[in-house]
Amino acid sequence: MSPHSSFRSDWFSPAWFQKPRLLCGLMTGTSMDGVDAAVVELTSADGTPDGIHSIRLLANFTKPFPSGVVEQLAQLAANKPLGGGSSAPLSLAHTGLASVYADVREVCAAAGVAVSSLAAVGSHGQTVWHQPKAEQFGGQVGGDGQIGGYSVRSTLQIGSAPTLAQLLGVTTIGDFRAADVALGGQGAPLAPMFDYQFLRKPDENIIALNLGGIANITVIPAGAAEQDVIAFDTGPSNLLIDASTMKFFGKRYDSGGSIGQAGRVLTRFMDALKEEPYITQPPPKSTGRELFNMEFLNAALKFTYLDAQPAEDAVRTVTEFTAWSIAENIRLFAVGKRLNATFPTRIIASGGGIHNACLMDALRHELPAMTLDTTATQGIPPDAKEAMFFAYFAYRTLGGLHSNMPSVTGASKEAVLGAISLG
Amino acid sequence: MSPHSSFRSDWFSPAWFQKPRLLCGLMTGTSMDGVDAAVVELTSADGTPDGIHSIRLLANFTKPFPSGVVEQLAQLAANKPLGGGSSAPLSLAHTGLASVYADVREVCAAAGVAVSSLAAVGSHGQTVWHQPKAEQFGGQVGGDGQIGGYSVRSTLQIGSAPTLAQLLGVTTIGDFRAADVALGGQGAPLAPMFDYQFLRKPDENIIALNLGGIANITVIPAGAAEQDVIAFDTGPSNLLIDASTMKFFGKRYDSGGSIGQAGRVLTRFMDALKEEPYITQPPPKSTGRELFNMEFLNAALKFTYLDAQPAEDAVRTVTEFTAWSIAENIRLFAVGKRLNATFPTRIIASGGGIHNACLMDALRHELPAMTLDTTATQGIPPDAKEAMFFAYFAYRTLGGLHSNMPSVTGASKEAVLGAISLG
Numbered sequence: 001m002s003p004h005s006s007f008r009s010d011w012f013s014p015a016w017f018q019k020p021r022l023l024c025g026l027m028t029g030t031s032m033d034g035v036d037a038a039v040v041e042l043t044s045a046d047g048t049p050d051g052i053h054s055i056r057l058l059a060n061f062t063k064p065f066p067s068g069v070v071e072q073l074a075q076l077a078a079n080k081p082l083g084g085g086s087s088a089p090l091s092l093a094h095t096g097l098a099s100v101y102a103d104v105r106e107v108c109a110a111a112g113v114a115v116s117s118l119a120a121v122g123s124h125g126q127t128v129w130h131q132p133k134a135e136q137f138g139g140q141v142g143g144d145g146q147i148g149g150y151s152v153r154s155t156l157q158i159g160s161a162p163t164l165a166q167l168l169g170v171t172t173i174g175d176f177r178a179a180d181v182a183l184g185g186q187g188a189p190l191a192p193m194f195d196y197q198f199l200r201k202p203d204e205n206i207i208a209l210n211l212g213g214i215a216n217i218t219v220i221p222a223g224a225a226e227q228d229v230i231a232f233d234t235g236p237s238n239l240l241i242d243a244s245t246m247k248f249f250g251k252r253y254d255s256g257g258s259i260g261q262a263g264r265v266l267t268r269f270m271d272a273l274k275e276e277p278y279i280t281q282p283p284p285k286s287t288g289r290e291l292f293n294m295e296f297l298n299a300a301l302k303f304t305y306l307d308a309q310p311a312e313d314a315v316r317t318v319t320e321f322t323a324w325s326i327a328e329n330i331r332l333f334a335v336g337k338r339l340n341a342t343f344p345t346r347i348i349a350s351g352g353g354i355h356n357a358c359l360m361d362a363l364r365h366e367l368p369a370m371t372l373d374t375t376a377t378q379g380i381p382p383d384a385k386e387a388m389f390f391a392y393f394a395y396r397t398l399g400g401l402h403s404n405m406p407s408v409t410g411a412s413k414e415a416v417l418g419a420i421s422l423g
Numbered sequence: 424m425s426p427h428s429s430f431r432s433d434w435f436s437p438a439w440f441q442k443p444r445l446l447c448g449l450m451t452g453t454s455m456d457g458v459d460a461a462v463v464e465l466t467s468a469d470g471t472p473d474g475i476h477s478i479r480l481l482a483n484f485t486k487p488f489p490s491g492v493v494e495q496l497a498q499l500a501a502n503k504p505l506g507g508g509s510s511a512p513l514s515l516a517h518t519g520l521a522s523v524y525a526d527v528r529e530v531c532a533a534a535g536v537a538v539s540s541l542a543a544v545g546s547h548g549q550t551v552w553h554q555p556k557a558e559q560f561g562g563q564v565g566g567d568g569q570i571g572g573y574s575v576r577s578t579l580q581i582g583s584a585p586t587l588a589q590l591l592g593v594t595t596i597g598d599f600r601a602a603d604v605a606l607g608g609q610g611a612p613l614a615p616m617f618d619y620q621f622l623r624k625p626d627e628n629i630i631a632l633n634l635g636g637i638a639n640i641t642v643i644p645a646g647a648a649e650q651d652v653i654a655f656d657t658g659p660s661n662l663l664i665d666a667s668t669m670k671f672f673g674k675r676y677d678s679g680g681s682i683g684q685a686g687r688v689l690t691r692f693m694d695a696l697k698e699e700p701y702i703t704q705p706p707p708k709s710t711g712r713e714l715f716n717m718e719f720l721n722a723a724l725k726f727t728y729l730d731a732q733p734a735e736d737a738v739r740t741v742t743e744f745t746a747w748s749i750a751e752n753i754r755l756f757a758v759g760k761r762l763n764a765t766f767p768t769r770i771i772a773s774g775g776g777i778h779n780a781c782l783m784d785a786l787r788h789e790l791p792a793m794t795l796d797t798t799a800t801q802g803i804p805p806d807a808k809e810a811m812f813f814a815y816f817a818y819r820t821l822g823g824l825h826s827n828m829p830s831v832t833g834a835s836k837e838a839v840l841g842a843i844s845l846g
Contacts, residue, residue, distance in 0.1 A: 008823060069561035070574050076510050087499050090513050091552035093602070095577035096560025129514035137519025138492035148493050153520035156510060156581075160599050162842050166605035175585050178518070179844065182589035275595075300445060383473035397845070400431060419585050419842035421602065422823070423433075 004309055007119055007171075007421075012400040017044035017051065020399075022058075024108070024115075024170075026101055026123040028159070028380075030213065032073050034064035037065035037104050038387035039113045042395045049399055051220030053197050055392060060384035069100055076128045076158070090128070090158065091158035097126060098163035105168060121172045122394025122418070123164060124386075125157030130177075155187045163166040165423035173394040180404040186286065191406045192218040192231040194389045199378060200224060203287030205338075205345040207330060207370075208386075211353025213239040214288060215326050218408075219334045230338060231408045232283035234329035236292035236322055237274070237353045243297045244318040254283045257358030260319040263312030269304040273321040284410060316358065323362030330367065346371045350382035365390040393417055430542055430594075431845075435823040440467040440474065444821075445481070446537075447531070447593075448814030449524055449546040451582070455496050457487035460535045461810035462529050465818045472822055476620050478815060482534035483807035492523055499551045499581070513551070513581065519584035520549060528591060533572075544595045545817025545841070546587060547809075548580030553600075555609045578610045586757065588846035596817045596841040603827040608834030609709065615641040615654040615831045616819075617812050620802060622806040623647060628761075628768040630753060633808075634776025637711060638749050641831075642757045653761060654831045655706035657752035658699070659715035659745055660776045666720045667741040671734035680781030683742040686735030692727040696744040706756055707833060739781065746785030753790065768795045773805035801820040816840055 010016045020043045027036045038060040044051035065073070072093055101123060105115050132153050139149025161174030177187035195208035195218040208218040215237035238253065245251040245259060254260055258341050266272075278287055301314070330347075339345055347370050353359055354374050364372050375382050393403040402414035433439045443466045451457045461483040467474035488496070493517055518767050524546060528538050555576050562572025584597030600610035618631035618641040631641040638660035661676065668674045668682060677683055699719075701710055724737070753770075761769055770793050776782050777797050787795050798805050816826040825837035 008435035038564040041751035065562050072561060087513065087551040088554070091512065091554065091559050091573055091577040091579035092558055095604075096573050096575040098605070099575055100561065106528035128510040131511070131514065138489050138495060139517050140525065150519050152515055152519040152522055155516040156517060160577075160598075160601050160605075163605040166602050166633075166838060175842070175844070178583050178585035179589050182521070184584075185589075190427065242708065249617055266671040388522040393685060399645075400845070403533065415589060416845040417585075419598070419844045421598070421842045422820070422839040 006199035011398045014049055015341060017049050020076060021119045023391040023394050024102065024104065024118050024121045025387040025389060025394070026121060026385040027390055028124065028126045030082055030127065030128065032065065032070055032077070033360065034062050035101055035104065036060070036062050036384070036387040037107065037316040038384045038391055039108065039111065039118070040388055040391045042392065049401055055198055055380075055388060056379065057379065057384055057388065059108070059113055060106050060387060061111065062383070063103060063107055065100065069096075069148055073097075073126055073128070074301060075274065077126070080270065084398040090410055094158040095160045095163050097159040098167060100163070101159060101164050108200055114384055115168055115170055118170045120394045120398055121164065121168060121170050122176075122392070123159055123161060123174045124176060124390045124392035125159035125174055127155070127157050129154065129156040131155070132181055133376045143406070145187055151152065153181050155181050157287045161419060162421040165421040168423060170423040171420065171422060173397055173420050175419040176390065176403070178415045179415040179417050180194060180409050180411045181288070183411035183413055184410035185404060185416055186190065187409065188286070189216060189338050189408065190389060190393065191216070192229050192405050193403050194392055196220055196224070196229050196405070197392070198225060198380065199348055199375075203343050204342055205340055207334060207345065207347045209326065210351045211237040211359070213237060214292070215322070217326070217329065217334075219338050221338055222340040226386065226405065227407050228338075229407060230283060231405075233286045235279050237351065239289060239292045240297060240318050241322060241359070243294045244315045247294065254315055254319070254358070257319065257356035257360070258369035259312055260316045260356070260358030263310060263314070263316030265320050266309060266313050266317045267305065269300060269314065270321055272300040272304050273317070274324070279325045279328055280332060317411065319358045325358055325365050326363060327366035339414050344371065345372070348373060348375055348378060350380070350385045352373045354382055401422070412423060428430060434498075437472055437840070439822040440472050444542045445540055446814040446817050446819055447527065447541050447544045448810040448812060448817070449527065449544060450809040450813055451549045452749060452809065453550065455488065455493055455500070455549065455591060457484050457485050458524055458527065458637065459483070459807070459808045459810040460530065461814055462531065462534065463811055463814045464817065472824055478621055478803075478811060479806065480802065480807055480811065482531070482536055483804060483810060484530050484534065484768040485806070486526060486530055488523065492519075496551070500549070502771050502823050508826050511757065513830045514736065518583045518586050520582035521584070521590060524582055524587050525590035538591055538593055541593045543817045543821055544587065544591060544593050545599075545813035546582055546584060546595055546597045547599060547813045547816070548582035548597055550578070550580050552579040553610065554578070555604055555658045573803070576604050576605050579724030582838070585844035586842040588597070588844040591602060591846060592766070593846040594843065595846060596820055596843050597750060598842040599816055599826070599840045601811065602838040602840050603832050603834045605840055606834035606836055607692055608827060608829065608832035610832065611709070611833065612639060612654055613812060613816065613826060615638070615793050615828050616826050617815055618649070619643055619649060619828070621803065622798075624770055627765055627766050630750065630768060630770045632770050632772045634660040634772055634774035634782070636660060637715070638776070640749070640752065640757075645763040649828065650830050652828060652830060653706060653759075654828075656709045658702050658710065658748040662712060662715045663720060664738065664740050664782070666717045669718065669736055670717065674803055677738055677781070680742065680779035680783070681738045682735055686733060686737070686742050687730060688740030689727065689736050689740045692723060692737065692740045693744055695723040695727050696741070697747070702748045702751055703706065703755060736753055742779070742781045743785050749786060750789035767794065768792070771796060771798055773798045773803070774809045777805050787823070
């Protein structure tokens with residue numbers, strides 16, 4: 001490719017938005033089971049940066065990681081010493097993961113998309129550390145502990161973008177979270193910009209609900225401006241349900257929600273779960289596996305569960321609690337505060353939890369005045385959504401637009417995210 | 424700054440070369456003693472990418488690292504477990520180092536250079552791992568050892584560029600070596616592109632000689648084209664001299680070369696040193712501390728050094744051996760093969776070794792037909808040279824030009840180096 005290709009001369013200029021652009025997004029989530037890829041066409045309706053953006057999915061697929069890759073990544077993310085050292089295994093995994101991602105070339109070809117037709121790849125990489133709370137760097141250990149040094153908040157995604165750019169021959173953007181963290185933000189969530197751009201309606205309140213391990217919502221009032229958007233973690237989603245099926249059935253998850261559907265709610269257990277203060281704590285807030293895990297489940301079960309009751313009842317109760325925790329956050333922090341009462345409200349769900357019919361039914365029961373469907377109705381297959389994020393953020397970066405929402409992440413200002421390596 | 428600033432619309436386009444550009448380069452070398460910074464103005468003589476580039480140093484300085492930073496970096500680079508984990512300390516140092524680099528803001532201000540006037544910062548970062556030999560990633564351990572997986576060659580420089588870009592508010596380019604490694608190159612040396620651009624002459628053969636821990640040369644025949652340039656490590660420079668002053672005098676280096684100047688050459692010791700086969704091995708070749716260290720010195724001394732001889736003689740001999748090893752490489756692999764016999768040859772030295780008068784005199788004695796001076800005569804203070812590299816490579820990257828030389832690194836092709844984070 002010429003060093004002054006037509007692609008590049010359009011970057012960071014309004015001209016970038018004058019044509020439809022083909023991009024690929026790559027995502028490797030905390031489950032570390034493989035790379036999700038999405039090839040999309042992005043368009044600005046009026047050919048300007050401020051025009052309404054639309055996204056069209058051309059292909060998507062998941063390529064499972066070889067088991068050796070999963071093991072090496074899990075060790076890095078668990079922050080355990082690997083191979084006796086610190087830098088070498090991380091360097092190897094950082095570059096090695098780019099080689100794994102480069103296999104997307106074959107899958108693209110199979111889907112009829114030539115890699116050379118891509119304007120860019122947006123690659124999230126694999127998070128191996130995310131610590132938006134300040135730590136000390138470079139201080140000296142004095143008589144009274146650590147002194148001096150720099151107060152640092154850090155996040156680290158591996159999967160070398162300059163390497164991937166050369167392996168694919170396509171400009172690759174990675175490292176999307178560091179800029180927001182440097183500006184005092186949490187570096188997450190990034191979904192709200194995507195939700196705002198592609199799900200907002202002039203005459204309907206939208207709540208984008210992601211049912212991953214943790215449940216999080218993006219609240220987009222009817223006709224909202226960007227700064228009206230809020231987003232936060234409501235509490236557990238699949239994490240606690242999975243813990244209950246593992247404990248009582250030895251199964252990794254409740255497939256289709258059938259176990260939950262076979263049980264009944266245990267009132268005392270439900271009451272114990274509802275005592276968790278996180279649920280009613282006002283946003284901004286975020287949570288994770290460190291709170292909603294097997295210990296949490298066992299603590300709530302301790303005085304409430306009787307062996308005489310069917311195990312399905314426990315799973316049902318956890319599922320209903322999960323739905324309640326989401327609904328309670330919507331009732332407390334969206335209805336009457338954020339949502340425009342003139343218009344109806346639609347919840348648009350994505351994430352693995354959408355396949356749990358017991359959870360989805362419970363949500364509908366909790367929020368009867370709202371419509372609940374999935375992003376599939378908006379042309380966004382729930383399984384492709386996260387990979388689509390990073391294709392879209394790459395599109396914004398090359399157009400010189402920010403992708404973080406300071407109202408959501410807490411950053412001091414907007415930033416054009418990522419580090420661009422030319423292919 | 425506007426998302427469509429005039430700077431950005433010139434990137435990757437010939438327009439980038441139409442105006443002088445102000446850039447800052449940051450370098451942290453293997454000595455890990457601090458950050459070297461250089462602020463330069465870059466210009467293309469005829470305003471095109473192919474014009475003769477010139478570089479003018481406006482300010483340079485070294486900011487020593489706080490001792491706590493040195494310790495944490497040394498542990499990472501030594502590949503020792505740090506704080507019991509692998510990802511967290513590396514993430515902290517990666518981001519923390521960007522905070523350290525951001526102090527350049529104050530030093531720039533003191534030098535009368537407003538950070539906001541910089542078009543970009545080029546930051547090498549701190550190398551914590553460099554392994555251009557293939558390792559296995561993601562394979563499974565089978566009965567016969569590691570099977571499957573990916574063959575990976577990796578390099579890792581820390582000092583988060585997206586973080587630095589936000590802290591300074593200036594576009595920052597980092598990660599300059601990964602692309603060349605991904606293309607099968609060694610990711611080093613990068614100096615030859617700089618040497619070629621700023622030291623070449625139509626009517627003089629130029630040998631750029633860097634006297635760091637290791638000595639390396641860039642050979643630029645009179646009137647050479649880019650692909651005529653070769654570069655390689657000739658063997659030890661300061662490493663072995665420093666080892667000898669440490670062993671015999673407890674000093675970290677021979678200040679000014681005065682110890683060496685007080686001694687005489689020990690012939691049997693010299694002969695033992697000259698037996699090292701690396702010196703006469705044909706290029707391409709590279710070496711390091713793993714060969715030229717205290718053990719190497721002790722092995723050569725074993726049967727040759729008598730306590731009755733003055734210790735200064737040992738230092739003198741090592742210094743003369745160092746000069747001989749450089750000269751021998753020039754005689755074997757440049758004279759008569761690369762250099763144009765019609766024109767004279769000038770050696771232009773940089774690196775800490777230029778301050779060792781004993782070494783410089785020995786070089787002049789070894790190569791009487793050549794002129795020896797330092798980069799200072801070319802407007803490039805030897806102490807600022809490496810930081811100037813990364814200002815220049817950032818300039819090339821934003822102009823869409825490659826900075827690696829495949830004839831030198833062994834990469835399969837040229838690449839626009841680095842990852843660009845917008846400030």
